[in-house]
Amino acid sequence: MVMKYLTPGPVQLPKAVIHAIARQPHFHRIDEFKEIFKDVIDKLSKVAYGIPIIAPGTGTFAIDMMVYNYVNPNENAVVPIYGEFSERLAESLESRGAKVYRIKWGIGSIPPPDVIEDFCRRISNVKAIAIVHNETSCGTTNRYVEEIQSVADSVGATLLVDSVSAFPAEPIRSRVDVIATASQKAFLAPPGAAILFISKEPSSSHPVPPSMNLQKYLKMLSRNETPYTPPINVIYGLSVSLNYILSIGIEKYHEIHRERAEILYRGIKLKPVPMEHHVRSYTVTAFYTEKPKEIIFELKSLGYIIAGGMGEIRDRSIRIGVMGDITVDDLNKVVEVVNRVADR
Numbered sequence: 001m002v003m004k005y006l007t008p009g010p011v012q013l014p015k016a017v018i019h020a021i022a023r024q025p026h027f028h029r030i031d032e033f034k035e036i037f038k039d040v041i042d043k044l045s046k047v048a049y050g051i052p053i054i055a056p057g058t059g060t061f062a063i064d065m066m067v068y069n070y071v072n073p074n075e076n077a078v079v080p081i082y083g084e085f086s087e088r089l090a091e092s093l094e095s096r097g098a099k100v101y102r103i104k105w106g107i108g109s110i111p112p113p114d115v116i117e118d119f120c121r122r123i124s125n126v127k128a129i130a131i132v133h134n135e136t137s138c139g140t141t142n143r144y145v146e147e148i149q150s151v152a153d154s155v156g157a158t159l160l161v162d163s164v165s166a167f168p169a170e171p172i173r174s175r176v177d178v179i180a181t182a183s184q185k186a187f188l189a190p191p192g193a194a195i196l197f198i199s200k201e202p203s204s205s206h207p208v209p210p211s212m213n214l215q216k217y218l219k220m221l222s223r224n225e226t227p228y229t230p231p232i233n234v235i236y237g238l239s240v241s242l243n244y245i246l247s248i249g250i251e252k253y254h255e256i257h258r259e260r261a262e263i264l265y266r267g268i269k270l271k272p273v274p275m276e277h278h279v280r281s282y283t284v285t286a287f288y289t290e291k292p293k294e295i296i297f298e299l300k301s302l303g304y305i306i307a308g309g310m311g312e313i314r315d316r317s318i319r320i321g322v323m324g325d326i327t328v329d330d331l332n333k334v335v336e337v338v339n340r341v342a343d344r
């Protein structure tokens, strides 16, 4: 049976992307590859503000790279916590030696920008505000990114955004200091490329490990190269997937994801984890259920892979991703199976 992935990622890849990656990798120092690399960087430049950086690695690597290049040990960082990935972001900052102030918010909701601003004003000298754009663990999206950038500007901090499971399906429409993301979710490519968009000079004065040193990446970018071997075949995949995303346009791409997610929110008779409509994710949906294992098992037997819960709602929720090469028929089928098993 051919399986379909309605997961938080890696997502179901378009066939054209799979064809593009199945080839002998170029040697990355020759002109033929530099042209492909430049083309992918140019395409990435069209989906967000900031200079795109590609490094070999996962989303976690992109986040560590962001943290290490913008925060020094002992500096103050504020992190609103609304799920597992917010906590991991805080851990990354702590591994850098930063002093992390958590705004403990809880599952299914997002702190509004004024809460973050008040919190920051009570701490002197906040160097970074770090947020998760889409909390994959509970299907909750922070749609205040632009406003939080204004808060960061007003308190003299750098905004660090983990957009691993949102961007570019959930657009960021204005300048944000730093965005960290990865290839295997809404970028429709295999895992292996950590992607950053930087709109601010790297500001860390403390040593950064060479593999994640943005100064080295920026220097080589001017020559259409990377300091070390890039994720070459992932870049072939990104070239094709970015053609598709750009041909649709970012707003339409967003709309497609919103419509797909709405099919699940409307059809599934389980309670969504996000508490209010405006924080519901359009890339990874999450629902409470007493029968996560049964639902996942039944869907798998019919050819659909979805994900279980994470963190404190691990054993009482499911997560269904809507990114990737999936159809409305797939979503309707999933709705029917989830409701059937839940009613049993």
Ligand SMILES: Cc1ncc(COP(=O)(O)O)c(C=O)c1O
Residues within 6 Å of the ligand: 008, 009, 058, 059, 060, 061, 085, 132, 134, 135, 136, 137, 162, 163, 164, 165, 182
């Ligand atoms: C919001 C978020 N941040 C970070 C990560 C970590 O990405 P990776 O597993 O590629 O390291 C994920 C992965 O699902 C994620 O969803």
